[in-house]
Amino acid sequence: MKTNSTTNAIFAYxxxxxxxxxxxxxxxxxxxxxxxxxxxSGNIAGGSWTGGGVxxxxxxxxxxxxxxxDANTTxxxxxxxGIYGNGTSTTTAGDYLxxxxxxxxxxxxxxxxxxxxxxxxxxCTFIVGDYLTIWARGESGDCVNLNGYSTLTVGNNxxxxxxxxxxxxxxxxxxxxxxxxxxxxxxxxxxxxxxGEKSHGVYAASAFFYPNAYTSSxxxxxxxxxxxxxxxxxxxxxxxxxSTVTFKGAADISTDGxxxxxxxxxxxxxxVYFGSSTTLNTKASDAYSLYANYGKISGTxxxxxxxxxxxxxxxxxxxxxxxxxxxxxxxxxxxxxxxxGTVNIDLSDSSTWRLTDxxxxxxxGMDTSSTVIFTVSGQDDFTTVTANEAFLSDGVIKLILDGxxxxxxxxxxxxxxxxxxxxxxxxDFTEALLDADLYWDTSTFYEDGTVRVANVPEPVTISALxxxxxxxxxxxxxxxxx
Numbered sequence: 116m117k118t119n120s121t122t123n124a125i126f127a128y129x130x131x132x133x134x135x136x137x138x139x140x141x142x143x144x145x146x147x148x149x150x151x152x153x154x155x156s157g158n159i160a161g162g163s164w165t166g167g168g169v170x171x172x173x174x175x176x177x178x179x180x181x182x183x184x185d186a187n188t189t190x191x192x193x194x195x196x197g198i199y200g201n202g203t204s205t206t207t208a209g210d211y212l213x214x215x216x217x218x219x220x221x222x223x224x225x226x227x228x229x230x231x232x233x234x235x236x237x238x239c240t241f242i243v244g245d246y247l248t249i250w251a252r253g254e255s256g257d258c259v260n261l262n263g264y265s266t267l268t269v270g271n272n273x274x275x276x277x278x279x280x281x282x283x284x285x286x287x288x289x290x291x292x293x294x295x296x297x298x299x300x301x302x303x304x305x306x307x308x309x310x311g312e313k314s315h316g317v318y319a320a321s322a323f324f325y326p327n328a329y330t331s332s333x334x335x336x337x338x339x340x341x342x343x344x345x346x347x348x349x350x351x352x353x354x355x356x357x358s359t360v361t362f363k364g365a366a367d368i369s370t371d372g373x374x375x376x377x378x379x380x381x382x383x384x385x386x387v388y389f390g391s392s393t394t395l396n397t398k399a400s401d402a403y404s405l406y407a408n409y410g411k412i413s414g415t416x417x418x419x420x421x422x423x424x425x426x427x428x429x430x431x432x433x434x435x436x437x438x439x440x441x442x443x444x445x446x447x448x449x450x451x452x453x454x455x456g457t458v459n460i461d462l463s464d465s466s467t468w469r470l471t472d473x474x475x476x477x478x479x480g481m482d483t484s485s486t487v488i489f490t491v492s493g494q495d496d497f498t499t500v501t502a503n504e505a506f507l508s509d510g511v512i513k514l515i516l517d518g519x520x521x522x523x524x525x526x527x528x529x530x531x532x533x534x535x536x537x538x539x540x541x542x543d544f545t546e547a548l549l550d551a552d553l554y555w556d557t558s559t560f561y562e563d564g565t566v567r568v569a570n571v572p573e574p575v576t577i578s579a580l581x582x583x584x585x586x587x588x589x590x591x592x593x594x595x596x597x
Contacts, residue, residue: 172198176209176244183253186220195221197249200239200265202227210244210270216251220282223249223258223275226265228295237263245270245302255282257289258307261297271302271336277309287314287348290341293358294320296329303336303364314348316341316368319358321382330357337364337390346372346399353385353410362414365392369423376403380410380434389414389438396423403427404448407434407456415439418466421447426471431456440466449498450474462487462510470498477503479532481510489529491547492517497527505532505564513543514555514566521568523553530564537561 186195197214198206214223226239239261247269249258258275261267279288290307292315293299307316321331339362341350350368353360366389368377377395378387393414395404404420404427405412411434418440421427427448429436435457440446444466450458451474458476462468462485469488479502481487487507491497491514512529537560544555549568556569 172204172206174206174208174212177211178208179213179215181215182221183217184221185218186222186253186256195219195253196225197221197223198225198241200224200226200241201237203238205240206242208241208243208247211246212243212248214247214249216249216256217253219254219256221251221253221256222260223251223256224267225257225260226262226297228262237265239263239265241265241267243267243269243273245272247273249273249275251275251277251279251288253279253288255279255286255288257292259290259299260292260294261299262294263297264295265297267297267299269299269301269305272304273301273306275305275307277311277314279311279314281312281314287311289314289318290316291333292318292320293331293333296321296331298332298334300334301336301339303338305335305339307340308342308344309348310344312345312347312372314343314345315352316343316349317351317360318349319353319360319385321355321358321385330359331355332359332361334361334363335366339364339366341366341368343370343375344372346375348372348375349377349379350375351378351387353380353382353387355382356384358382358385359388360386361388362390362393364390365394366390367394369394369396369398370402371398372402373399374401375399376406378404378412379406379408380412381408382410385410387412389416389418391416392419393417394419394422395427396421397427398424403430405429405436407431407436409434411435411437413437415441417442418444418446420445421471429458431458435459439463440468442466445469447471450476452476470500473499473501475501479505479507479530481507483509484511486511486513486543488513488515489527490515490517491519491521491527493519494521494525497529499529499531500564501531503532504534505530505536507537507540509539511541511543512560512566513545514547516547521547521549521553523568523570525568526565527567528563528565529560532564535562535564537564542566 180197184195195218197216216223227237251258256279258277275290277288277290281287288311290309291299317333319331319333321329350370351360370377377397429450431452433455437459439461441464446468449472452458459478461480463483466485489498542557552571553568554571556567559565
């Protein structure tokens with residue numbers, strides 16, 4: 116082990132006794148018994164506190180920090196955290212840093228707010244190399260909890276496991292948390308997992324003290340993975356005004372708990388930005404993949420939504436969801452919105468939306484061989500899209516029958532839009548076959564979004580319709596509504 120410390124952080128009570136989870140395996144045990152009790156009272160690993168609220172530390176490679184103190188006690192306080200910054204400080208660490216904290220409210224990396232008004236005065240800087248591992252096991256303990264104007268920059272292949280339980284009347288145990296005006300940035304291949312209730316994977320919580328607004332931000336590099344495993348635990352929570360979470364590349368977010376939304380925004384001007392590829396799955400029926408209470412969730416690229424669960428919801432209350440699904444995206448789910456909410460979905464480059472329930476949204480766009488799939492389960496039981504505007508061009512409308520055999524005269528209005536423009540569409544009825552004397556009439560679809568069951572015309576025209584309609588092959592229709 117190499118250390119070169121002139122301290123900033125507090126390495127507290129470093130006794131290695133508990134074996135952590137296999138997923139977050141730590142190095143062999145090392146004897147730190149010769150080190151004095153940490154904190155402001157003495158030297159630590161050859162360094163010393165410089166006083167005046169100004170700290171500095173340089174931690175080498177392969178360092179293992181372990182603490183099990185209670186942050187709520189006088190003795191524990193700052194010492195309960197793996198690395199603690201206060202005032203103006205800079206802490207740097209090399210590769211393969213391991214931090215294991217198990218005391219209540221103990222955080223892996225923590226900066227003190229430095230004040231009780233506005234954003235505080237704390238201006239801590241933390242810089243950590245590749246292969247950082249943090250395991251927070253105490254009640255309400257976070258892997259990272261930054262305050263004030265602090266910043267944390269982490270290299271590639273970081274792993275964060277928050278295993279702590281929900282504190283009675285308080286907070287859960289979060290993965291990455293940026294409060295006030297703090298900022299967290301990680302490199303490629305970041306893995307974040309939380310176990311307890313109301314324990315968010317990524318939690319950006321800005322602050323507003325009139326007339327000043329403070330912006331917290333969390334930025335994750337390419338190939339980020341976020342997993343939460345309990346109720347009320349969001350994968351991403353951009354809470355409060357002006358908080359921002361950004362994915363620089365691929366992201367895979369999954370949740371397993373009641374009301375555990377994959378992505379949630381709840382602040383004026385709060386934002387979540389997706390990168391090139393995004394996978395979203397939730398397991399609970401009351402959990403949305405995207406929930407914009409306030410703020411905005413947006414992205415352009417490949418989306419795989421509900422590919423495991425089979426159904427996912429997108430909801431905008433007073434916020435906005437704006438997705439441009441490209442490159443063979445798949446969305447198995449539905450959309451809904453309140454009167455003040457906005458949901459925009461654009462499908463292109465052979466993307467597919469299979470409606471699992473009737474959907475309301477603001478805008479639906481479709482082109483470049485993309486597909487929207489509707490299901491008919493009864494004469495009055497079928498999925499629909501209701502939108503302010505629907506612009507459909509060069510795409511496919513597909514119909515699937517689910518336990519119902521349509522009869523002559525049935526009409527299914529699939530799309531209801533105040534502003535409706537459709538052209539160059541194909542209709543796929545290969546999974547909606549009718550009796551031999553019936554066919555799907557799409558002649559009014561371009562005017563009102565309706566398909567009807569009609570009698571096959573007289574024999575003189577049967578040859579023109581045979582196969583494409585009666586046998587259910589794809590029929591392409593070219594017409595533009597002016």
